[in-house]
Amino acid sequence: MDTRTPRRRVGRAEREQQILDAALAVFSERGFQNASMDVVAERVGVTKPVLYTHFGSKDGLLLACISRARAELLEVTTTAAAAADGPEEMLRRGTRAFFDYLERQEPAWTLLYSESTVAGEALEGIRAQQTDFIAALLSTQAPDADPQQLEGWAQVIVGACERLAIWRGSNRSVTSEQATEYLMDLAWTGLARMTPVSE
Amino acid sequence: MDTRTPRRRVGRAEREQQILDAALAVFSERGFQNASMDVVAERVGVTKPVLYTHFGSKDGLLLACISRARAELLEVTTTAAAAADGPEEMLRRGTRAFFDYLERQEPAWTLLYSESTVAGEALEGIRAQQTDFIAALLSTQAPDADPQQLEGWAQVIVGACERLAIWRGSNRSVTSEQATEYLMDLAWTGLARMTPVSE
DNA sequence: GCGGTAACTTACCACGAGTAACTTACCTGC
DNA sequence: GCAGGTAAGTTACTCGTGGTAAGTTACCGC
Numbered sequence: 001m002d003t004r005t006p007r008r009r010v011g012r013a014e015r016e017q018q019i020l021d022a023a024l025a026v027f028s029e030r031g032f033q034n035a036s037m038d039v040v041a042e043r044v045g046v047t048k049p050v051l052y053t054h055f056g057s058k059d060g061l062l063l064a065c066i067s068r069a070r071a072e073l074l075e076v077t078t079t080a081a082a083a084a085d086g087p088e089e090m091l092r093r094g095t096r097a098f099f100d101y102l103e104r105q106e107p108a109w110t111l112l113y114s115e116s117t118v119a120g121e122a123l124e125g126i127r128a129q130q131t132d133f134i135a136a137l138l139s140t141q142a143p144d145a146d147p148q149q150l151e152g153w154a155q156v157i158v159g160a161c162e163r164l165a166i167w168r169g170s171n172r173s174v175t176s177e178q179a180t181e182y183l184m185d186l187a188w189t190g191l192a193r194m195t196p197v198s199e
Numbered sequence: 200m201d202t203r204t205p206r207r208r209v210g211r212a213e214r215e216q217q218i219l220d221a222a223l224a225v226f227s228e229r230g231f232q233n234a235s236m237d238v239v240a241e242r243v244g245v246t247k248p249v250l251y252t253h254f255g256s257k258d259g260l261l262l263a264c265i266s267r268a269r270a271e272l273l274e275v276t277t278t279a280a281a282a283a284d285g286p287e288e289m290l291r292r293g294t295r296a297f298f299d300y301l302e303r304q305e306p307a308w309t310l311l312y313s314e315s316t317v318a319g320e321a322l323e324g325i326r327a328q329q330t331d332f333i334a335a336l337l338s339t340q341a342p343d344a345d346p347q348q349l350e351g352w353a354q355v356i357v358g359a360c361e362r363l364a365i366w367r368g369s370n371r372s373v374t375s376e377q378a379t380e381y382l383m384d385l386a387w388t389g390l391a392r393m394t395p396v397s398e
Numbered sequence: 399g400c401g402g403t404a405a406c407t408t409a410c411c412a413c414g415a416g417t418a419a420c421t422t423a424c425c426t427g428c
Numbered sequence: 429g430c431a432g433g434t435a436a437g438t439t440a441c442t443c444g445t446g447g448t449a450a451g452t453t454a455c456c457g458c
Contacts, residue, residue: 009423009436032318033232036414047438052416059317066321074328081332087340088387091333095360095382099375102364112322113365115314118258119231122265123311127362129273133280137293141286141390148373152381153390155366156359161294163326163358164351165301166312174347176298182351183294188287190389191340191352208405208454235445246407248448257446 016054018044024065028107031116032062062111069108076101088192130158157187215253217243223264227306230315231261261310268307275300287391329357356386 010018022043026035037058041048055061080097081090102109115123134154139145145153164179209217221242225234236257240247254260279296280289301308314322333353338344344352363378 012435015436032316037416038414046436048415049417049439050437053436058415062317063321066318066325070321070325070328073325074332077329078332081336087336088383090336091356091387092379092383094333094336095356096375096379098360099364099367099378103367103375109364110368112318112325113361114368117231118261119265119311122262122269126265126269126272126311129269130276133273133277134290134293137280137286137289138390148377149381149384152363152366152373152378153385155362156382156385157290157294159358159360159362160355161297161358162312163354163361165298165308167351167354168298168302169309169313174351176295176302178347179298179351180291180295182348183355184287184291185348186352186355186386186389188290188390190385190392191337191387193389211405214405236447237445245405247446248408249406251447252405 012054015044015046015050019051019054019061020065020068023061024107024111027062027065028111032111033117037061065108066112069105069112072105073098073101091191127158127162130161131155134158157183160187211253214243214245214249218250218253218260219264219267222260223306223310226261226264227310231310232316236260264307265311268304268311271304272297272300290390326357326361329360330354333357356382359386 019040023040026040026043029035030039037048037051040061041051044050051061055064077094077097081094084090084093114120131151131154134157135147135150138150138153142150160183164183168174168176168179218239222239225239225242228234229238236247236250239260240250243249250260254263276293276296280293283289283292313319330350330353333356334346334349337349337352341349359382363382367373367375367378
């Protein structure tokens, strides 16, 4: 039984798991920047240098937390996609598995995706501007869509544009015209029209 | 001429612009977290407390930088869209204006979008996993698409999923099934099939 | 010239990341 | 069962940086 606090001297692997669990909790509660190493250490029941002997730095600790989640996410989505036949169902099931996984593992994905920084919050404001504008635009194209659907579509477009912009930042050979057409290919035309193997 | 350093006592509005320019440069060069207020102050040619009397905090200074860019971005995209008739052309021109603006104002968008944090870098690794996987999936659907096009499409889907996930985080009434379908609506079916006003 | 005020500086605090040097629990061989 | 080596852990610090209090000085109106 572990009713007694096991006091000192815990094995290396076990301590590492304890630390990762505590770090994930603390980081997702307070945000990475606002979380101090001392708080993580305190929650584990050790002192700060212990964290450093195991993970080297605050960044190293964060990376270790992320690595666990990363492997799981890839596994979950690929298996889901593999269980389907045909690209449409593969895309659908993989996407669905992605959302379901994030829902189950909320602390981890909060850590990853929702920036608790000021820049992140400011970005959310910009995105709200964009989604409002695009949802309004889309309502002229699909007048019978309900508001949530329109907003969902707008989120898709905004997310896609943002990602394409970052991609262009590290891949200068992509012109802004090409990026625009890639967006239009999917959002407007749809993959279903893309000379499929069979339809 | 400004060959002589204008030494002390600059007007309030003028100083604020100087500070914003310097801050934007320093933040985008070194990343927000790695940039110190002293460095920004030094580049302006004043001392740190001056920054605080003008902008209150490091976060406040960042917000002020972002606000300038935000207004411009909205203006540029809405005017571009307004110059077109019909939702398809509006979407295309607005998107194009978005990419072009980011290209012109590189330091600002680098600041905004490319996280220079460790979490950001780790995320890029995860995204690379996802885009590789999705590009492979898409190549079965569109065998005659070139590799860059496939990757562009994959970026669109990954960005869309990420954004939908964050949206769900602040909007719990959206089920994972609905999110999946919003993605499929655009990526697979395409807006063109959405009972348009005319085609 | 002569205040008065806004711009600016010096000199500091607080707090958190990271580290060096020391201490102690546990296991191992005899 | 006891010496002693080693891994686990602690204390007590440094250093960098965000933020501030209190003092100083240039400029403007009179």
